[in-house]
Amino acid sequence: MAVTRVFGARIKRREDPRLITGTATYTDDIVIPGMCYTVIVRSPYAHARIKRIDVERARKHPGVVAAFTGKDLEGKVNPIPCAWLIPGSDLKTPPHPALAVDRVRYVGEGVAVVVATSRHAAADAASLVEVEVEPLPAVVNQEKAMQPGAPQIHDGVPNNVAFHWKVSSGDVGRAFQEADVVIRQRMVNHRLIPNAMEPRSCVAAYNRGSGDLTIWMTSQNPHIHRVLLSGILGIPEHRLRIIAPEVGGGFGSKIPCYADEAVVAFCAMQTGHPVKWGEDRRENYLATAHGRDHIVDLEVAAKKDGTITAIRGTCYANLGAYLSTAAPGVPTILHGLMMCGPYTIPNIDYEVYGIFTNTTPVDAYRGAGRPEATYYVERLVDMVARKLNMDPVEVRRKNFIPKDKFPYTVATGITYDSGDYEASLETLLRIIDYPNFRKEQEKAWKEGRYLGIGFSTYVEICGLGPSQVAGAVGFQGALWESALVRVHPTGKVTVLTGASPHGQGEETTFAQIVSEELGIPIEDIEVLHGDTEMIPMGWGTYGSRTTAVGGAALFVACRRIVEKGKKLAAHLLEASEQDILFEGGRFFVKGAPDRAKTIQEVALQAYLAWNLPAGFEPALEATAFYDPPNFTYPFGAHACIVEVDPETGTVKIRRYVAVDDCGRVVNPLIVDGQVHGGLAQGIGQALYEYAYYDDFGQLLTGSMSDYAVPKASQLPPFETARTETPSPHHPLGLKGVGETGTIASTPAVANAVVDALQPLGIHHIDIPLTPPRVLAAIRQAQGR
Amino acid sequence: MRVPISVTVNGTVYHHEVEPRLLLVYYLREVLGLTGTHIGCDTSNCGACTVMMNGLAVKSCTVLAVQANGAEILTVEGLARDGQLHPIQEGFWEEHGLQCGYCTPGMMIAALQLLQRNPDPSEAEIRHALEGNLCRCTGYQHIVNAVRYAARKMKESGAMPVGGR
Numbered sequence: 001m002a003v004t005r006v007f008g009a010r011i012k013r014r015e016d017p018r019l020i021t022g023t024a025t026y027t028d029d030i031v032i033p034g035m036c037y038t039v040i041v042r043s044p045y046a047h048a049r050i051k052r053i054d055v056e057r058a059r060k061h062p063g064v065v066a067a068f069t070g071k072d073l074e075g076k077v078n079p080i081p082c083a084w085l086i087p088g089s090d091l092k093t094p095p096h097p098a099l100a101v102d103r104v105r106y107v108g109e110g111v112a113v114v115v116a117t118s119r120h121a122a123a124d125a126a127s128l129v130e131v132e133v134e135p136l137p138a139v140v141n142q143e144k145a146m147q148p149g150a151p152q153i154h155d156g157v158p159n160n161v162a163f164h165w166k167v168s169s170g171d172v173g174r175a176f177q178e179a180d181v182v183i184r185q186r187m188v189n190h191r192l193i194p195n196a197m198e199p200r201s202c203v204a205a206y207n208r209g210s211g212d213l214t215i216w217m218t219s220q221n222p223h224i225h226r227v228l229l230s231g232i233l234g235i236p237e238h239r240l241r242i243i244a245p246e247v248g249g250g251f252g253s254k255i256p257c258y259a260d261e262a263v264v265a266f267c268a269m270q271t272g273h274p275v276k277w278g279e280d281r282r283e284n285y286l287a288t289a290h291g292r293d294h295i296v297d298l299e300v301a302a303k304k305d306g307t308i309t310a311i312r313g314t315c316y317a318n319l320g321a322y323l324s325t326a327a328p329g330v331p332t333i334l335h336g337l338m339m340c341g342p343y344t345i346p347n348i349d350y351e352v353y354g355i356f357t358n359t360t361p362v363d364a365y366r367g368a369g370r371p372e373a374t375y376y377v378e379r380l381v382d383m384v385a386r387k388l389n390m391d392p393v394e395v396r397r398k399n400f401i402p403k404d405k406f407p408y409t410v411a412t413g414i415t416y417d418s419g420d421y422e423a424s425l426e427t428l429l430r431i432i433d434y435p436n437f438r439k440e441q442e443k444a445w446k447e448g449r450y451l452g453i454g455f456s457t458y459v460e461i462c463g464l465g466p467s468q469v470a471g472a473v474g475f476q477g478a479l480w481e482s483a484l485v486r487v488h489p490t491g492k493v494t495v496l497t498g499a500s501p502h503g504q505g506e507e508t509t510f511a512q513i514v515s516e517e518l519g520i521p522i523e524d525i526e527v528l529h530g531d532t533e534m535i536p537m538g539w540g541t542y543g544s545r546t547t548a549v550g551g552a553a554l555f556v557a558c559r560r561i562v563e564k565g566k567k568l569a570a571h572l573l574e575a576s577e578q579d580i581l582f583e584g585g586r587f588f589v590k591g592a593p594d595r596a597k598t599i600q601e602v603a604l605q606a607y608l609a610w611n612l613p614a615g616f617e618p619a620l621e622a623t624a625f626y627d628p629p630n631f632t633y634p635f636g637a638h639a640c641i642v643e644v645d646p647e648t649g650t651v652k653i654r655r656y657v658a659v660d661d662c663g664r665v666v667n668p669l670i671v672d673g674q675v676h677g678g679l680a681q682g683i684g685q686a687l688y689e690y691a692y693y694d695d696f697g698q699l700l701t702g703s704m705s706d707y708a709v710p711k712a713s714q715l716p717p718f719e720t721a722r723t724e725t726p727s728p729h730h731p732l733g734l735k736g737v738g739e740t741g742t743i744a745s746t747p748a749v750a751n752a753v754v755d756a757l758q759p760l761g762i763h764h765i766d767i768p769l770t771p772p773r774v775l776a777a778i779r780q781a782q783g784r
Numbered sequence: 785m786r787v788p789i790s791v792t793v794n795g796t797v798y799h800h801e802v803e804p805r806l807l808l809v810y811y812l813r814e815v816l817g818l819t820g821t822h823i824g825c826d827t828s829n830c831g832a833c834t835v836m837m838n839g840l841a842v843k844s845c846t847v848l849a850v851q852a853n854g855a856e857i858l859t860v861e862g863l864a865r866d867g868q869l870h871p872i873q874e875g876f877w878e879e880h881g882l883q884c885g886y887c888t889p890g891m892m893i894a895a896l897q898l899l900q901r902n903p904d905p906s907e908a909e910i911r912h913a914l915e916g917n918l919c920r921c922t923g924y925q926h927i928v929n930a931v932r933y934a935a936r937k938m939k940e941s942g943a944m945p946v947g948g949r
Contacts, residue, residue: 012877012878012880013877013880015885016876016877016882016885017877019882019885019888020860020869020873020876020877020882020885020888020889020892021820021860021861021863021864021869021873022818022819022820022821022859022860022861022863022889023820023861024820024885025819026819026822026886028819028823029813029819031814031817119810119814120803120805195918195920196884196886196920197822197824197830197832197884197886197887197918197919197920197921198822198824198884198886199823199824246884246885247884248822248884248885248886249883249884249886249920249921251920280823280825280826281824281825281826281827281830282826502884503883503884503885503921504883505883669880670880672880672926673880673883673921673922673926676922676923676924676925676926677883677920677921677922677923678923679923680920680922680923680924681920703825703826703827703829704825704827704829704830704918705827705829709829709830709918709920711911711914711915711918712910712911712912712914712915712917712919712924712927712928713908713911713912713914713915715911715923715924715925717907717925717928718923718925741923
């Protein structure tokens with residue numbers, strides 16, 4: 001039986017039919033008989049002492065089933081934990097109650113919840129909840145929050161410093177002393193709002209008879225949510241089932257364990273009704289974790305020939321009002337350790353202060369720490385080039401880790417698995433016809449047009465990751481992944497993965513992997529995920545890990561199927577097991593290819609169990625738990641070409657070219673889609689998006705009318721290309737691609753804008769490069 | 785107070801009594817159970833709730849159900865006919881025009897409106913026409929390809945992209 005080769009093929013997605021016909025089931029689509037609706041009442045104050053919360057009027061409203069305050073939850077709902085306790089940083093973990101009891105610390109913090117028989121009744125009743133507070137001074141800027149005399153947000157956290165973390169290697173002081181050039185630059189990597197198109201929601205159903213609690217929720221990692229919610233709610237893990245149905249995007253914002261889902265589950269347990277909750281977009285902006293938000297003072301030391309010898313920096317990371325689930329790890333492990341980029345920079349001294357402010361908590365947002373690192377390093381490289389009057393491409397080449405040096409341990413201590421940075425850069429330069437562009441640019445400048453090119457040669461840490469390392473850096477979990485491959489009696493296959501894709505297309509790519517490994521037609525393979533009662537323990541989808549780790553688990557499980565199949569085939573073919581080969585879905589005898597059994601025939605016999613070899617267990621399924629030996633390190637080279645209008649400050653992207661290397665590619669169509677989406681978010685940060693708070697802690701960009709999610713007309717067509725450097729430790733050579741675009745693109749755009757404005761002597765403008773900011777820089781440079 | 789309304793949705797006539805403040809999107813989702821139309825914001829920015837009302841794409845989170853009294857509505861559930869995908873659905877599938885799928889129903893209805901008005905749109909025209917619909921996953925490029933695919937397909941088949949075909 002010939003099976004079309006599907007690994008590496010550009011095939012369309014198998015999840016799409018339900019999504020394009022409106023028949024997919026997202027959390028908010030779920031209806032259970034007797035279901036009630038909840039509204040969480042949120043603080044309009046950034047910082048205040050709660051004097052009184054009165055839910056009596058709300059309780060009396062028609063249709064209201066119950067109303068609760070933080071006091072009602074005390075002793076029943078435990079505080080919301082942080083799950084990344086980075087060691088050696090004096091990390092403070094002040095309690096985070098599910099509903100505020102005596103103090104609110106950010107606008108949007110929940111103070112009460114109302115349960116009613118209809119959406120309207122719940123909303124009406126929520127407006128009847130009386131909250132009396134004594135407003136306190138608020139602080140939203142992390143540097144101001146560290147100053148003496150700043151409002152103290154938590155007891156026992158002096159100067160609001162949650163942690164102080166440091167990575168240091170080599171002799172940085174000496175490198176700076178011996179440098180030919182030293183550049184100092186403060187940069188701001190501003191706050192973003194993830195904006196998954198589907199806001200968060202959940203439905204909780206509690207069976208008082210059995211004690212079982214089921215929560216359907218918008219989750220990127222249902223098993224992590226089960227562990228954490230089990231502890232918060234005091235429900236044994238085996239009584240708690242988390243289901244992530246169709247999930248409408250996450251980008252990191254659906255990793256954390258929030259208070260809201262715990263509160264809703266509490267309501268279901270208290271009332272006995274199934275209870276639904278869903279945030280509207282404004283709530284999403286206030287109550288779902290934000291991303292980025294650094295202020296960083298950077299210094300770079302270099303030699304005359306462009307060799308970068310050291311980077312030194314102090315990063316002030318705004319954590320918001322509470323420690324979100326992974327928050328401490330994002331600006332440290334996922335950020336500070338990437339401060340060498342793809343370069344052989346031997347000396348690093350980088351410290352990070354994590355600081356509480358009266359703002360929405362900050363956690364992972366697509367790229368999570370790595371876009372920030374890439375932005376700083378790539379801006380610094382361009383600054384070195386400018387100062388030395390060198391081509392930015394040459395400075396990059398000068399400092400690249402050579403391809404024959406892998407695996408390579410950078411100064412921050414992590415070991416990059418493989419890379420060929422020169423190759424991706426060469427490919428990029430060829431596509432953009434670099435020499436010609438520089439000529440065109442000269443001509444444009446003479447005509448008074450501001451044309452520029454920006455490069456970003458990046459490397460990212462993906463495929464999270466080895467569990468021992470996770471433990472060593474304080475992650476309160478593991479990062480292996482599970483896969484179960486079940487070949488049914490008829491030869492059809494069900495795959496269960498512990499990762500939890502929500503748009504990334506693994507129902508297709510995983511089926512491609514299984515089809516390749518087992519020689520079974522892709523139509524006969526179904527990939528399931530997102531239900532803790534059905535799926536073996538796994539760690540979810542984030543950190544570009546689903547294919548990189550989950551795909552490896554799947555490979556191992558498939559190999560186990562083949563091994564078991566060989567035993568049975570040998571028995572049925574009356575041959576020795578060593579003589580059985582497996583190819584294209586057929587077990588056959590070496591040298592006698594006609595003596596064969598298809599995997600479907602073997603599966604049927606394995607289930608019938610009428611004629612099994614001695615000691616052979618019936619059935620044909622295998623489970624694998626794969627813990628990777630290292631992270632994966634995708635890389636690439638991006639270029640952005642812009643034209644800046646000097647009269648308005650408007651930046652127009654004329655061309656965007658992305659050359660990515662994510663190792664071997666399972667499905668190029670899906671990889672392109674991942675790159676495009678990442679680019680949109682990275683370009684969004686560079687040009688449009690900005691979550692802005694006023695000094696009172698009010699989010700001024702609190703709706704989609706004010707926060708600039710990029711529109712179709714604001715983005716260019718993207719040109720993509722790839723080089724392919726397999727990961728040496730991944731059984732299929734895969735690396736992951738979910739975050740490349742976001743990580744690479746922000747500095748490419750920023751470098752392009754600064755490059756365009758070279759004739760004006762502009763060296764740096766903080767992102768987002770909105771027209772007013774760019775215009776102000778131009779006016780200042782022109783002395784206007 | 786409840787107000788009687790009569791609405792034709794995807795060719796079926798429905799009679800209900802609704803609260804005057806009920807939004808059309810909730811009427812579709814929670815009264816009729818047509819959950820293919822999604823809600824992504826409360827400010828008419830995202831377009832996830834886009835449906836056709838009397839042949840015009842509207843954001844159903846900004847239309848009251850009572851305003852739809854007597855109207856003909858087309859939702860994503862009405863795009864395919866007799867088990868045949870609409871060329872726009874086909875385009876989104878073929879060209880990987882969706883990832884999480886949440887914006888897709890509204891996006892496809894907006895694309896339908898565009899192709900009704902302009903059967904052969906340029907890339908810039910497609911991007912302009914979809915400005916009222918936000919997608920956070922795709923970066924729009926594959927959506928543009930999907931709409932082009934649909935335009936080509938409809939031209940070839942000579943099918944007019946009328947509401948619900």
